Amino acid sequence: MKKESGFDSKIEKLARTTASKTGRRSFIGRLGGFLVGSALLPLLPVDRRSRLGGEVQAATTGNLTRAGFKPQDKDPKACDYWRHCTIDGNLCDCCGGSLTSCPPGSSLSPSSWVASCFNPGDQQTYLIAYRDCCGKQTCGRCNCVNTQGELPVYRPEFNNDIVWCFGADNDAMTYHCTISPIVGKAS
Structure with missing residues (x-):
């Protein structure tokens, strides 16, 4: 023993x-x-500003804006217009629509991706719901590719390369342009 x-x-x-x-x-x-x-742990709120690394700077008002992106509030057909801070596509303003409505002959996708953009005019940050207009051939005018902070497609909530025409009124999954309506204030 x-x-x-x-x-x-x-x-x-x-x-x-x-x-x-x-x-x-x-x-x-x-x-x-x-x-x-343990299974519910990923559902807790997480501060995702760190994913932008050194590209995030605090404005004097406490709002966040990206370094290198200088938003303006004069020309909505320009890629540096403040509402287009994370857009990747054609602006509907240049394709017969507006910031909030699709051009005739296209239909609004029911799904969207959301980002917060800083308006230099009133020093406020707003939530913008980017929604694709579908059903017509791609417009091809005013193509903006603002992809700073974007992650790969396997993280769809942070990827703006996805065509969001799922469930549109017509059967076509053809992307035409993107609108950028304000959802509300982020700050």
């Missing part, structure tokens, strides 16, 4: 004490709670 080490006897004593004070049901309940809590 082999002599027990001090470590083995301490572990055995801890196991016996734990077993005498807790039942199987409470152990299984706690294990289940731990597993459910």
Whole structure:
């Protein structure tokens, strides 16, 4: 017979004490709670500003804007217009539509991607819901590719290369242009 080490006897004593004070049901309940809590952990809110690295700077008002992108509030048909801070596509303003409406003959996609953009005119940050207009051939005018902070397609909530024409009124999945209506204030 082999002599027990001090470590083995301490572990055995801890196991016996734990077993005498807790039942199987409470152990299984706690294990289940731990597993459910672990599964819900990715749903907690996360500050995603760090994904932009050094490209994020705080404005004097406390709002965030990207370094290198100088938004203006004069010409909505320009790629540096403040509402187009993360757009990747053709502006509907140049294709017969407006900032908030699709051109005739195209239909609005029910899905969108959302970004926050800083308006230099009133020093406020707004949520913009970029929505694609579908059903006509691609407009090809005023193509803007503002992709700073974009992540790969397997992270669709941070990727603006996806054509969001899923579920549009017509059967065509053809992208035409993108509108950028304001959803509300972000600050």
